[in-house]
Every structure is written in structure tokens, then in C-alpha cells.
Amino acid sequence: MSALRGKTAIVGVGNTKRWNAPGRTPFDQAQEAAVLALEDCGLSLKDVDGLFCSISSSGLPILNMAEKLGIRPRHADGTMVGGASFLFHLQSAASALVHGLCDVALVVYGSNQLSAGGKLVSMPDPQPYEAPYRPRYPISSYALAAARHMHDYGTTREHLAEVALAARAWANLNPHAYARGPLTRDEVLASRMVSDPLTKADCCLVTDGGAALILTRTERAKDLRAKPVYLLGTGACVSHRQIAAMPDLSTTAAVESGRLAYAAAGIAARDVDHVMLYDAFTITTLMFLEDLGFCAKGEGGAFVASGAIAPGGSLPVNTNGGGLSCNHPGMYGLFTVIEAAEQLRGAAGARQVEGCEVALAHANGGVLSSQATAILGTSATL
């Protein structure tokens, strides 16, 4: 077990739930989320001395955020590894808090991806060895991984459809999900092919959004307004930038990040009550179920086809509706932690997982490039 286990807690959560908000910049979304998270726990901006932030459209998000919030943080981390950035930040924040580099950490994100034009805002990072072949970024990279997974393990488009259907079924229990309403298997399978074998229905939403977390050391967390969500363990791993450099296209570095997180928390996959997996595409949910040990390698397809991850199944996964049906502002990672925190607080309404004591949030960045896993728990798990 890690020396950091249970030493820090998420004490405040902010979620703007503004999935389509024209006239707001990414920093507007991020500032609002920061205010909401601070109000959630009763702390104020002057208490924040650690800032963790990543924003797709800004090369210097820490500087912009500090200026806008009027804070002078003594510790900051703007690690940018795509959508998993915020779980890397979480790991870094836990360490910084325990070692006294800061006392109140703000992890924050904002995006106007939908209202600014509906295209993925990608960081300037040219790939001259890919560009001549015109892959659609990022879907073609995920399609290449999906095609290889199908080849290696017999995964089918019907299996992938189950992931999209489960996400929608959960979204229909979440009044804040962006994509709600009936969705049938036939509709998913008849969706327009974009980059074989992935269709539009296999792709996450494109939305706006803002999210923030406040973390403190555990002894302070107990005195604050909201029910603390304790950080039991984290793990991270970076494996490549370009999809052709991924060592094995059907196995991700979530194997490593998960192993580290489970070891730090002193638990195994079977101990997890609630799971949030970064679903940029249906194939990612399926691969992370395998790579994080919720089913055997290669059996993700059969596992989701059994109904396991849908409401009423044996393993509640992506209960907010996920990136596929709740929201996806471009870098979705922080929202996996926010839903895990809501579930551990018992505040998830119609989608609440009964007896939820341990949650796992997993985020992905780039093209299956960066992986980070966080295991969170209630006070009963300390």
C-alpha cells in the first residue's frame, strides 16, 4: 500500500453542466467550475495555493487561470497528456499536499469545443509521419486499435454497440446528461461509418463544459462542509504519441496504471463498486474493462454483451452516461472523477449505485497514449 493512501481527499466538486454554452470561453467555464467547487466545500479562492490545470486551446493555462482567479499559487502543475491530464494532476496534487507544497489544491478544466465550432480542439503538435496519409484525428487511430482488437479477440461491432447502449441507458437516469432518449441496437449498428470499424455512434459527444475539484489533506477535509471522498491510490503511465508506436494495439498502458493504483490502494478489481472508464470511443470502454482486470483479456466483448455494465448489471460503469451520452468537452478525464465522487457521496439520484464505497476512475489521453487510474473511497475504506 502507498504511504499516500487516504492521506488526501476531494472536498469540493464543481461541474458547470453547461454542455452547449455559446458566448463563454474555456476559461469562463473553468472559473465557474472553480467557484462551484469552492462553494461546495466552504473554502475560498484565497485558500487555494496549488493550481492544476490543462486547457486544449491554451499553451499557458496555469498563468491564465491564476490571473483570472486572482490567486498566486505557490505550487502548480500544467501537465498536458490529453484527456488523462487531470488524473495525472490528481496524483501530483496528492503528493504535493502530503509533502506540504500546498494546502488547498484546485484541479480545473474548461472547454467551449461545441459552441466554438464543434471540432475537436487539438493542441499544436504536428505529426509529419502521419500527416501524408490523412488519418482523421483522433478517430482513425482508435479505429486501428479497434480493428486489431477484433482481429486478435473476435470482438464485433455488435459488442461495441452494447457499450453505446449501456451508456445511453445510464444517461437516461441522469437529468444532466446531454444525450438522452431512446437508442436502439439497430440505430447504433446503422450509424454512419467514419473510420472502419468505428461509426458515429461509436464516438463520444462533442460538448462544452467546465469541471473542478478541491483537494486537501485528510485531517482538514473532515472539518469542511461536504462529505470527503478519499484518494486511496493512483497510477499513471505514458506509452507513446503516435498510434503506430503503440507496442500492442489491443492492450493499453491501463494495465500499468491500474496495477499501480490497485497496489497503492491495497485493493483488487473485485473490490470496486463503481467504475468510470474514459469512453472517447466504444472500444476504449471495452479495452479498459479488460486492462483494469474487470474481465479477462479478450473477453470485453462478451462481458458487455452480457449486460454487465448497463443499469441492473453486475458492474455499474459510466453511470453519468459517459463521454458517449453525458458530455465530452475534448478532455473528459475530470468528469470521470466527478461522477465517482457523486456516487461515493450518495448524491447520484436515480443512478445511485447502492452501497457504493469504492470507486475507480480511469482516464485516457492522446491516442491511447496516456493512462491514469484513481481509486477513491468513503470514510469506511480508510
Next chain:
Amino acid sequence: MSTDPRFDGPGPDDVFAAALHEGRITLQQCRACATTRHPPALVCAACGSADLGWIEPSGRGTVYSTTTVRERDGAYNVAIIELAEGARLMSRVDGIAPEAVAIGLAVSARIVAEPQPHLVFHPAGDGA
């Protein structure tokens, strides 16, 4: 000021591009462990050695994975090719319908100028 002579001369991306302009395909190979790599870099990803040399690969390989990109003006192939020497690279397979490109298909490399020279692949034995 003296620099480390092991790293003198043009960088590996320049070496690769210059060879392509001359119509030659080159590939880095580690002198310590013989692992090949692409795109070029300064160290071996397998063993960490900074002693990389250049070989001229056979140009033969197999399709490791493949996708058909569907655009309004048509569909085209994007593939990852595993070279016979081991390294993988993103490319495309020409001379065959994009949907017909399958994992495991044997292919061979050509240099095309579009307008900069780069590598594409054709099904092996396709003399076209």
C-alpha cells in the same frame, strides 16, 4: 566548446528525409540490440542505447492494422505496416480497394511524391 561526436551531423529525421529524396528507404537499427525503429529518434526504444545505425530495409512487410477513412469525396485506406525488419509505421495500401486491405496482408513499399516523398505500400507481387 566541444560537442559529443556521437551526435554530430544532421539529425535522424533529416537523414531519413534526405534518403527518401534520393529514392532510398532507410531504417534505424540499434547496434547494441538490433531492434529497428521508426519514426527516427536518437535512442533505441527497446534497450535505451544511443548507438543507432541505418540499414536499407527490404521494403517487405505485412498489414498490422487497417482502417478505411470515409470522407464525402471518397474513401481511402490508412494502415499500420509491420516491416519485415520489425518496425511499424503508419502508411496506406494502394492498388487494392481500401476495404479489401486486411490484417496480415503481405505488402511491399514504394516511394511516392505527393509532392514530398513518402512511403506507401502495395500488395506484395503487385507489379503495377
